[in-house]
Amino acid sequence: xxxxxxxxxxxxxxxxxxxxxxxxxxxxxxxxxxxxxxxxxxxxxxxxxxxxxxxxxxxxxxxxxxxxxxxxxxxxxxxxxxxxxxxxxxxxxxxxxxxxxxxxxxxxxxxxxxxxxxxxxxxxxxxxxxxxxxxxxxxxxxxxxxxxxxxxxxxxxxxxxxxxxxxxxxxxxxxxxxxxxxxxxxxxxxxxxxxxxxxxxxxxxxxxxxxxxxxxxxxxxxxxxxxxxxxxxxxxxxxxxxxxxxxxxxxxxxxxxxxxxxxxxxxxxxxxxxxxxxxxxxxxxxx
Amino acid sequence: xxxxxxxxxxxxxxxxxxxxxxxxxxxxxxxxxxxxxxxxxxxxxxxxxxxxxxxxxxxxxxxxxxxxxxxxxxxxxxxxxxxxxxxxxxxxxxxxxxxxxxxxxxxxxxxxxxxxxxxxxxxxxxxxxxxxxxxxxxxxxxxxxxxxxxxxxxxxxxxxxxxxxxxxxxxxxxxxxxxxxxxxxxxxxxxxxxxxxxxxxxxxxxxxxxxxxxxxxxxxxxxxxxxxxxxxxxxxxxxxxxxxxxxxxxxxxxxxxxxxxxxxxxxxxxxxxxxxxxxxxxxxxxxxxxxxxxxxxxxxxxxxxxxxxxxxxxxxxxxxxxxxxxxxxxxxxxxxxxxxxxxxxxxxxxxxxxxxxxxxxxxxxxxxxxxxxxxxxxxxxxxxxxxxxxxxxxxxxxxxxxxxxxxxxxxxxxxxxxxxxxxxxxxxxxxxxxxxxxxxxxxxxxxxxxxxxxxxxxxxxxxxxxxxxxxxxxxxxxxxxxxxxxxxxxxxxxxxxxxxxxxxxxxxxxxxxxxxxxxxxxxxxxxxxxxxxxxxxxxxxx
Numbered sequence: 001x002x003x004x005x006x007x008x009x010x011x012x013x014x015x016x017x018x019x020x021x022x023x024x025x026x027x028x029x030x031x032x033x034x035x036x037x038x039x040x041x042x043x044x045x046x047x048x049x050x051x052x053x054x055x056x057x058x059x060x061x062x063x064x065x066x067x068x069x070x071x072x073x074x075x076x077x078x079x080x081x082x083x084x085x086x087x088x089x090x091x092x093x094x095x096x097x098x099x100x101x102x103x104x105x106x107x108x109x110x111x112x113x114x115x116x117x118x119x120x121x122x123x124x125x126x127x128x129x130x131x132x133x134x135x136x137x138x139x140x141x142x143x144x145x146x147x148x149x150x151x152x153x154x155x156x157x158x159x160x161x162x163x164x165x166x167x168x169x170x171x172x173x174x175x176x177x178x179x180x181x182x183x184x185x186x187x188x189x190x191x192x193x194x195x196x197x198x199x200x201x202x203x204x205x206x207x208x209x210x211x212x213x214x215x216x217x218x219x220x221x222x223x224x225x226x227x228x229x230x231x232x233x234x235x236x237x238x239x240x241x242x243x244x245x246x247x248x249x250x251x252x253x254x255x256x257x258x259x260x261x262x263x264x265x266x267x268x269x270x271x272x273x274x275x276x277x278x279x280x281x282x283x284x285x286x287x
Numbered sequence: 288x289x290x291x292x293x294x295x296x297x298x299x300x301x302x303x304x305x306x307x308x309x310x311x312x313x314x315x316x317x318x319x320x321x322x323x324x325x326x327x328x329x330x331x332x333x334x335x336x337x338x339x340x341x342x343x344x345x346x347x348x349x350x351x352x353x354x355x356x357x358x359x360x361x362x363x364x365x366x367x368x369x370x371x372x373x374x375x376x377x378x379x380x381x382x383x384x385x386x387x388x389x390x391x392x393x394x395x396x397x398x399x400x401x402x403x404x405x406x407x408x409x410x411x412x413x414x415x416x417x418x419x420x421x422x423x424x425x426x427x428x429x430x431x432x433x434x435x436x437x438x439x440x441x442x443x444x445x446x447x448x449x450x451x452x453x454x455x456x457x458x459x460x461x462x463x464x465x466x467x468x469x470x471x472x473x474x475x476x477x478x479x480x481x482x483x484x485x486x487x488x489x490x491x492x493x494x495x496x497x498x499x500x501x502x503x504x505x506x507x508x509x510x511x512x513x514x515x516x517x518x519x520x521x522x523x524x525x526x527x528x529x530x531x532x533x534x535x536x537x538x539x540x541x542x543x544x545x546x547x548x549x550x551x552x553x554x555x556x557x558x559x560x561x562x563x564x565x566x567x568x569x570x571x572x573x574x575x576x577x578x579x580x581x582x583x584x585x586x587x588x589x590x591x592x593x594x595x596x597x598x599x600x601x602x603x604x605x606x607x608x609x610x611x612x613x614x615x616x617x618x619x620x621x622x623x624x625x626x627x628x629x630x631x632x633x634x635x636x637x638x639x640x641x642x643x644x645x646x647x648x649x650x651x652x653x654x655x656x657x658x659x660x661x662x663x664x665x666x667x668x669x670x671x672x673x674x675x676x677x678x679x680x681x682x683x684x685x686x687x688x689x690x691x692x693x694x695x696x697x698x699x700x701x702x703x704x705x706x707x708x709x710x711x712x713x714x715x716x717x718x719x720x721x722x723x724x725x726x727x728x729x730x731x732x733x734x735x736x737x738x739x740x741x742x743x744x745x746x747x748x749x750x751x752x753x754x755x756x757x758x759x760x761x762x763x764x765x766x767x768x769x770x771x772x773x774x775x776x777x778x779x780x781x782x783x784x785x786x787x788x789x790x791x792x793x794x795x796x797x798x799x800x801x802x803x804x805x806x807x808x809x810x811x812x813x814x815x816x817x818x819x820x821x822x823x824x825x826x827x828x829x
Contacts, residue, residue, distance in 0.1 A: 055691075055693070057610065075692060229705070234684060234691065249556055251556070
């Protein structure tokens, strides 16, 4: 009873989850598409012969051609290159936003589950945050804090944080009911050790699943804020703002909006497929 | 964007950007829901923005001006070339020799929409309401420094100034001078121009559903229009409907289909397409003045050096902007205002405003800058990085990126900050930026110069922070001139002076273009302040 090695408690379950996931075709599709998009975003800028900021107004809104595979945007810049940089920005915003949300939301959820007296105040705060639609919440935050990278990440992070906090609390509460948590308390393990090595180690799977799905939301939110003009300032390429810019010329140059929207789709869809696979696998494990 | 409103408060209420933009991409085409079937004798005009209210004293929005011009009249109006003052409600007028007293003789038989006769007392009541101290009224500077305005008899108004105002009669053609029913304004208070408006115009306000439509009915007894502008009245159609269609792309689709009879809120790319469409007529006023420019703030470090300002001016390609951003429907320019306006001297030196990026390096070297290893100019280790404020709207964003791109090519970095129309007017009063983007309509050199360059207009609309005794002296001389010759001499000298100082980079001159559908008879749009349909007297159906 005094000897309670952390490693023994969650043994085996995660490898079974992984095996189930690998058998799911959605997983294969999701991973392939996402890898391709990330490759496009990371490697593309290195091999593109064009400068994403080099304007040439007389070349604006040209349709796809041999020189410009996806045509040019309203400033005469190579659209493919703009999309590579744009995908990079959008992915980075989604990743940073979701990381911020996972850290704060995860911490709030675990704390609420671990300390009973914190549960009520923290969760009521989260309820208040949850009562706003996340797009509206992100919009107001971005509008209040003004445009900029940090405020954008904060707006995205705070909009999806409440959901993560809820899930974390739920997952943590079910772990709290386990005997080994009481055991750890009894033998006098410090709270930090209990939370990190026992609580988090056993509650992370559903949190991770939710965070994966939330990444898709974060990317969509980043693109939506960019589309509404609350994103990064020009000339930064960002998928939402490229889609918005093209929207003004939809009748004469549909390729701009279409390409940017398609790329957003190609990021969000595989992320959601991955998240669903993870959730299915985790659900079956639970049942 | 538009400085029509900038200097003096509110702009029109645009349908919220957010709401307009939410449906991604293709939704625009789907949103073109069929509008109500058109009745006989009804002209439907389309536009993208509504006004906050239809009160000539409290709104400076173009959206208010275009409706008010139809439901109200001014004492005088301007000829199509914008150079001659014509009678409207006033039949004639005299100016005293000292230029301080104007006596207006009103036309007989003019009535308001409710049948009440229009008299000199209404002119006095209108002006008293507009110029009342502490009232939330706009554009009162147009009235000059008024001593008093009195009614000598029912048809004679005496307008006394403290100092002469050489521009007064031209300003009086502006929609802010539209004559109202002072009793109604008193009775309705804050609801005046919202729930009702009793005017003397060729049309009467029937109803207004904000952000949807304004319905105007013909004022049957109307016969007092200026014959020089076409039909003196009554109007040839019995109903005019101003319809708000916030989405530009939807508006474009409704014109060839005949659902909207005419609009000038048509984006440049669509005008380029309409050129080839036989069902759409493109109509342009004889003269109408609006210039887009980039202003330079002389109070900022680096920007106080005229060589730096010249270097920037030479690096921006206005020809490419006219072609790329406006699809060639505007004219690139090298002067702050059109060379066709009253009092513009032909010998103004505009050589500083040509696109000649080769000169930028030379000028910056002269000013003590050197090119750093990263290709950007710097002085004593401080890079020449400029902050640019612009509007968060399609065309303005395009201009910001074009300026940023052009200056990047010559080694000047520009940080662009685009703000929504609600936030930008406040930001533009700050001393936190080097360059800003703006456009403004004007009637004459004097009008344009008065708006921007006097030291009394610092910090807004004199956002250049141009504090120059010579400028102030010439402007005051031009305003106080009693003869046209003296006025022209002063304003011409001032025009040359401010161009030599390189305070702006002029970009393009824009003339409003009316796109009219197949039902409407061709007419000549009006040029003043962009309200192209003017009184509506010339609208008629085929």
